[in-house]
Amino acid sequence: MGDLELQRLVEKISIDAFGKPFKHKAFFNPRLRSTGGRYLLGTHNIEINKKYFDHFGEQELIGIIKHELCHYHLHLEGKGYQHRDIEFKTLLKKVGAPRFCSPFPESVSKRKTKKILVYKCISCNLQYNRKRSIDTNRYVCGKCRGKLVKVKDIDIE
Incomplete structure (x- = not known):
């Protein structure tokens, strides 16, 4: 499917x-x-990810088009076009459009694996578990203002 066929399908x-x-x-x-x-709010154009069509097929593509057309028509009418707006949610249900598109299998597996970074204070031995890394040259212990060192990384499924 090319851009011209997509244009006709959206229309x-x-x-x-x-x-x-x-x-x-x-x-x-x-x-x-x-x-x-x-x-796109500025131009009122709709962009589609071709990978979803290639991976999931035409039904997923139609759902994505309906979802984007909900944004399109509500925005042009001056109504609530954002995901959190009641008018948007109502129109999605009315036309049978999905609120979110299906995730790719490889992206789902990436999200499940999480890493916990463990830091420890040299002075008072207080342990800090963080999802994001800390610059140990800049940050210190909140209890005693001692130096922090990275102890280990823990992988969580």
Whole structure:
């Protein structure tokens, strides 16, 4: 599927599901990585991640298009178009659009593996467990102001 076929599909879904025309551009953006699609507020164009179409097929693509068209039509009407808005959630349910796109299997496995960094104070032996690393030259113990040293990394499934 190319950009021209995507444009026609978006126009068709807009008329069928929303009863309103789509008057802007829809195209595949190869730079999108973590999202299925994106509605651009400034230009009113819609960008779609082609990897979702290649991996999950046309049904997932249609769901992503419906989701982005919800943003599109609500924004042009001056209504709440953001994910947190009630009007947006209501329109998603009405047209059968998903709130989030399906995650890729490899990205799911990356998210499950977490690392805990363990730091210890030299003076009072207080232990700090952190998700993000600490600059031990800059930060000190909150209890005694002693020097912190990295003890170990713990992998959590």
